[in-house]
Amino acid sequence: MPAALTPAAAAALLRDGGVLAYPTEAVWGLGCDPENEAAVQRLLALKQRAVDKGLILVAADFDSLRPWLDLPALPAQRLAAVQAHWPGAHTWVMPASARAPRWITGAHDGIAVRVSAHPDVAALCRAFAGALVSTSANRSGLPPARTRAELDPFLMAAVDGLLAGETGGLDQPTPIRMALDGRVLRT
Template sequence: MHQEIKKTIEVLKQGGIILYPTDTVWGIGCDATNAEAVAKIYKLKKRIETKAMICLVADDRMLKKYVKTVPDAAQSIFDIAEEPITIIYDDAQNLAPNLIAEDKTIAIRIPDDEFCYQICRKLNGAIVSTSANISGAPTPKSFKEISQEIIKGVDYVVNLHHEKKATKPSSIIKLSRDGVVKVIRK
């Protein structure tokens, strides 16, 4: 895994996009602060840029780098969640402008996955994590289900195909600064 981490970091630092296993499904990712790389993902997925994407961060400390104020309820949600959970936060900051939603929110997950954790730590920042499919197509449940268009469209495919991964996207919760919690995707 060490070599895969090293190669992945090289590609991300050069503004490339990757296809990689996450704690949920296979994802397409890039450095979340690189607007050109984010634009490449939108183009590859044929996704409109107003439809925001998820970011992964290594831990709470890194989360605070990208969200002005992390509500106290976020930690409670992390503590009780039994499955991967993505939270949409108000007041996103320090990310590529084309990654932040029009209402200034950002969806972020702290994955329970060693590879994703190491990538975020070694990059010292957030990475994009969007499902490895063309917008509107079904989310692939395994590497074998990923279309050739996606595989050929990325700059690097992380060679961890054998790793058993979860097969469904994370739940998504919107956590507003005023304490309102709204389930977006179960």
């Protein structure tokens, strides 16, 4: 298992194209620079996840997500409803901007995003100065790791680093809802 990194060291690793394991609100996640296609493809290969499914982006603040989103496509009252839940353990699928590549959106016109209140996630995103890919640290079809001890040895041998910290204690991964209508996609 890689040594635990500080947020600054983890952010440097991400800027260099690395893939990182890090604690989130409920489970351990895998992350990378969403603008680095090679890093995203490597992360997807490690997870054995199809690119068509799309990925979540997590950030410490809404401004870091703005470039990825087509905000004029979202009615103001719906945007206000989304923002009322942030920072927090709520993921929303919002209209994606033209900047959002298919290796992030998958086969979708929207992009799943979250402004996290988890202190380790927020510190990592601030150190990176932007949004990061956030997907559970497990191979597709296997249960996600809730603790550091549960992390898959195969994945840990393949990632470039691990952020120091613990998960936030939620029982389930964050719910995912559609920003346009509030419909629940994952509870």
